[in-house]
Amino acid sequence: MEPIGVLIFIFALLLIIALFSIKVVRQSEVYIIERLGKFHKEANAGLNIIVPFVDRVRAVVSLKQQTMDVPPQGVITKDNVNINIDTVVFYQITEPAKAVYEIENLQKGIAYLAITTIRDIVGKMDLDSTFSSRDSINTHLRDVLDQATDKWGCKVERVEIKDIKPPADIRDAMEKQMNAERTKRAAILEAEGKSQADITHAEGTKQAIILEAEAERESSIRRAQGFREARILESEGTSEAIRKIADAKAQEIKLVYGAIMEAKPNDHLVAIKTLESLEKVAEGPANKVFIPFDATKALGSLGAAKEIFNEK
Numbered sequence: 001m002e003p004i005g006v007l008i009f010i011f012a013l014l015l016i017i018a019l020f021s022i023k024v025v026r027q028s029e030v031y032i033i034e035r036l037g038k039f040h041k042e043a044n045a046g047l048n049i050i051v052p053f054v055d056r057v058r059a060v061v062s063l064k065q066q067t068m069d070v071p072p073q074g075v076i077t078k079d080n081v082n083i084n085i086d087t088v089v090f091y092q093i094t095e096p097a098k099a100v101y102e103i104e105n106l107q108k109g110i111a112y113l114a115i116t117t118i119r120d121i122v123g124k125m126d127l128d129s130t131f132s133s134r135d136s137i138n139t140h141l142r143d144v145l146d147q148a149t150d151k152w153g154c155k156v157e158r159v160e161i162k163d164i165k166p167p168a169d170i171r172d173a174m175e176k177q178m179n180a181e182r183t184k185r186a187a188i189l190e191a192e193g194k195s196q197a198d199i200t201h202a203e204g205t206k207q208a209i210i211l212e213a214e215a216e217r218e219s220s221i222r223r224a225q226g227f228r229e230a231r232i233l234e235s236e237g238t239s240e241a242i243r244k245i246a247d248a249k250a251q252e253i254k255l256v257y258g259a260i261m262e263a264k265p266n267d268h269l270v271a272i273k274t275l276e277s278l279e280k281v282a283e284g285p286a287n288k289v290f291i292p293f294d295a296t297k298a299l300g301s302l303g304a305a306k307e308i309f310n311e312k
Contacts, residue, residue, distance in 0.1 A: 020052035030096040032058040042096055061096035065157060068107050070114045072165070079126040084165040085118055089145065095153025103152050110149060114159070117144045127166065134161050 024047055025031050031043035035055045043050075043057075050056075070087040077083060089110055093099045103109050121140055122130055130137070138159050146156040 017052050021049055023048045023050055023057065028063045030061045030063060032061060032096060032100050034058045039097060039101065059096075059100045061093055061099060063093060063096070065090060065092045068110060070111050070118075072163075073115050073118060075119050075122045077122060077127050077130060078124060081127045081166060081170060083122075083127070083130065083167075084163075085122065085161060086163040086165075087114055087118060087141075088160050088162055089114055089156060090158040090160075091145075091149070091154050091156045093153060094155050098151070098153030106149075106152060106154060109152065110145065110154070110156070113145055113148050114141065117141050127170070130164055134164075137161060 023031060023043060025043050025045050027045045029045065031048065033040045033043055033048075033050055033055050034057075035051070039058070040055060068089045068091065070089060072084045072086045075083055075085055091110060093106075099106050118137075118141060121137055125133065138161060142156055142159040145159060149156055
């Protein structure tokens with residue numbers, strides 16, 4: 001064989017060996033490597049070297065979170081209603097070697113576990129509870145699946161019930177019940193609204209009557225206060241007028257008395273002034289004249305004086 005042919009053969013052999021020896025693993029993936037039919041190692045992301053013709057790649061396992069639709073299953077509830085439940089499971093492989101060697105088909109195992117667990121959970125509930133307890137069903141189902149798949153190197157992150165389909169006659173009955181409930185709620189809301197409106201109207205009328213009564217009371221109080229203040233002012237004016245008249249009378253008396261005291265009158269002058277006053281009284285239209293007692297004394301004195309003058 002020529003040297004060039006030998007070199008080409010060696011180069012081709014090395015290339016083949018390199019192709020079988022060098023394995024580039026992508027991110028979020030793991031290669032399960034077997035050596036002579038026995039598990040050897042897990043090849044992580046990056047460049048990996050294996051022994052050609054001795055080592056081989058048993059499986060490529062994805063470490064991403066994966067979803068699996070569980071086929072719709074017929075389940076009989078506690079009240080003997082046959083319903084179909086559609087479920088989706090979210091899981092992630094945490095131990096690739098267990099996922100490859102501990103179970104033949106991981107997704108089938110999860111699906112079978114989900115079906116049996118759903119039938120067990122829903123079989124203990126009535127139809128209404130299955131609709132109102134989705135969250136509790138999801139949580140219970142996730143806990144059971146996560147515990148069961150732990151030995152398979154898998155972690156169940158979440159389980160969701162996508163749909164619950166009862167039979168057609170049950171759906172019609174439920175629809176009629178819902179319509180009746182809506183009508184009932186509408187009637188209740190209408191009655192409550194009318195009641196609230198009547199209460200509001202009554203409260204408004206009551207408030208108006210109270211305000212009117214308070215206004216009338218305030219008006220009466222103000223009128224009474226005005227009348228009282230007017231009476232007080234009138235009384236004060238009358239009192240002031242009387243006081244001023246009394247002061248004037250007192251002043252008049254004081255002036256007359258002062259004038260009399262300055263004149264220093266005697267009994268004869270008083271008697272004469274009295275007679276002058278009587279004369280003016282007698283000139284009036286009255287038929288009778290009342291003579292004071294002091295005036296008679298004065299007249300007696302005048303008579304006695306007249307007799308003395310006559311004797312003389």
